[in-house]
Amino acid sequence: MQSNPMQAQDITAVRGAFLDFTGDPFRCNERDSVRYVKDGLLVLKGGKVEAFGDYGTIAPQYQGISITEYPEKLIIPGFLDIHVHYPQTEIIAAYGEQLLTWLERYTFPTEAKFHDEDYARQIATIFLDELLRNGTTTALVLTTIFPQSVEVLFEEADRRNMRMIAGQVWMDRNAPDFLTNTAINSYQQSREQIERWHNRGRQLYAITPRFAITSTDHELQLAGKLKAEFPDVYVHTHLSENAQEIAYTAELFPDTQDYLEVYEKYGLVGDRSIFAHGLHLSESEFQRLSQAGATIAFCPTSNLFLGSGLFKLHRAKSIDSPVKVGLASDVGGGTSFSMLHTMSDAYKITQLQRQNLSSFKAFYLATLGAADSLSLSDKLGNFDLGKEADFTVLDLHATPLMTLRNGTVPAASLDVLEAQLFGTMILGDDRTIAATYVAGKPLYQNPSLLGEV
Numbered sequence: 001m002q003s004n005p006m007q008a009q010d011i012t013a014v015r016g017a018f019l020d021f022t023g024d025p026f027r028c029n030e031r032d033s034v035r036y037v038k039d040g041l042l043v044l045k046g047g048k049v050e051a052f053g054d055y056g057t058i059a060p061q062y063q064g065i066s067i068t069e070y071p072e073k074l075i076i077p078g079f080l081d082i083h084v085h086y087p088q089t090e091i092i093a094a095y096g097e098q099l100l101t102w103l104e105r106y107t108f109p110t111e112a113k114f115h116d117e118d119y120a121r122q123i124a125t126i127f128l129d130e131l132l133r134n135g136t137t138t139a140l141v142l143t144t145i146f147p148q149s150v151e152v153l154f155e156e157a158d159r160r161n162m163r164m165i166a167g168q169v170w171m172d173r174n175a176p177d178f179l180t181n182t183a184i185n186s187y188q189q190s191r192e193q194i195e196r197w198h199n200r201g202r203q204l205y206a207i208t209p210r211f212a213i214t215s216t217d218h219e220l221q222l223a224g225k226l227k228a229e230f231p232d233v234y235v236h237t238h239l240s241e242n243a244q245e246i247a248y249t250a251e252l253f254p255d256t257q258d259y260l261e262v263y264e265k266y267g268l269v270g271d272r273s274i275f276a277h278g279l280h281l282s283e284s285e286f287q288r289l290s291q292a293g294a295t296i297a298f299c300p301t302s303n304l305f306l307g308s309g310l311f312k313l314h315r316a317k318s319i320d321s322p323v324k325v326g327l328a329s330d331v332g333g334g335t336s337f338s339m340l341h342t343m344s345d346a347y348k349i350t351q352l353q354r355q356n357l358s359s360f361k362a363f364y365l366a367t368l369g370a371a372d373s374l375s376l377s378d379k380l381g382n383f384d385l386g387k388e389a390d391f392t393v394l395d396l397h398a399t400p401l402m403t404l405r406n407g408t409v410p411a412a413s414l415d416v417l418e419a420q421l422f423g424t425m426i427l428g429d430d431r432t433i434a435a436t437y438v439a440g441k442p443l444y445q446n447p448s449l450l451g452e453v
């Protein structure tokens with residue numbers, strides 16, 4: 001293609017070393033799933049990928065456009081965090097409890113504050129900034145029972161043009177009065193929100209019953225009805241996280257054979273259903289999730305912090321009946337917004353089960369794998385042409401120790417790259433994020449690196 005002055009105005013590009021995935025490393029030879037372009041050019045137009053490949057091949061076709069260069073960095077697709085509670089941002093790192101007491105003592109009182117719209121907006125802003133500081137460009141987000149807490153999150157995400165999936169939390173029992181809603185209100189308010197926000201700009205909606213314990217049969221039935229009325233919205237909830245939670249659920253729903261059946265009964269298990277945790281699932285539950293095409297959000301820092309258990313990643317990603325998996329922070333049960341920290345704890349959880357998690361698999365689970373788990377891999381997750389241009393620039397030399405560990409960047413081979421990525425997921429954090437781009441625009445630049453680019 002010949003460039004002309006009109007095009008030159010709307011087209012920009014980024015030059016550097018690029019890594020993304022074009023397949024699932026759990027299902028093929030890992031190396032075949034990786035695309036590494038050591039000196040690449042990503043051409044951006046209208047917030048999307050216009051061209052991508054070797055600098056030497058692509059650049060001559062786009063002469064005269066403005067190119068931002070990132071030497072000695074690694075550019076990857078933006079991270080996706082597929083389960084996170086924005087109202088819990090401020091109670092991250094709350095001491096000493098396991099799930100049910102932690103909810104009562106810390107979480108519910110904090111979520112009550114989101115009745116106040118100004119307060120909700122203040123935290124939504126901090127939350128979105130924190131995602132960007134950590135290289136995360138899309139998240140599946142829980143709010144609270146208050147419609148205003150949903151509204152401000154969508155407004156702020158829309159203002160930044162970030163692709164978010166969110167929904168109002170439904171709770172009509174087993175929570176303090178100040179944090180319950182009626183089932184019919186939740187239904188009507190969510191319905192209005194779907195009509196206002198689902199597919200508006202980059203926003204998407206998730207029907208979000210908190211978990212089986214805090215919803216009556218009637219409420220779950222209405223959630224199923226709403227899903228049937230709007231089949232392309234998401235369902236987002238928690239499943240099989242903690243032993244006490246599972247026992248209490250069995251008491252509340254005596255007619256169901258297991259936890260998953262509670263959701264199945266109401267039509268809430270399908271290929272746009274995302275279940276956080278899934279730590280204590282039976283083989284039958286894994287198989288039914290697989291058949292339904294449903295997703296488990298693997299939340300390693302939370303599972304360790306709340307002492308909930310060890311996720312069986314190897315079972316979920318088995319060849320015979322695989323379940324879709326994406327990585328998630330689960331802040332505030334989780335202890336970090338960093339998907340690098342999340343990968344690090346994921347690795348340790350596999351190690352405790354005498355399994356493993358390669359760096360390529362870990363980065364896949366936070367990029368293309370996560371996009372696939374949200375049925376968004378046609379839009380996000382790698383640098384394929386036409387995809388939305390959300391990406392993150394990594395500084396693999398963010399600390400002296402990382403410089404020592406990682407050596408020369410960009411890596412000369414896939415072997416070296418794999419080792420560098422492993423060093424980065426174990427040692428990295430928000431300092432590793434040099435810049436975060438959303439729809440082709442730099443929304444975050446690491447202040448300690450300003451002047452370098």
Ligand code: GUN
Nearest residue numbers: 107210211238302330333
């Ligand atoms: N189960 C129900 N609510 C929650 C929550 O807020 N955090 C976690 N980790 N699990 C839950």
Ligand code: ZN
Nearest residue numbers: 083085276330
């Ligand atoms: Zn959660």
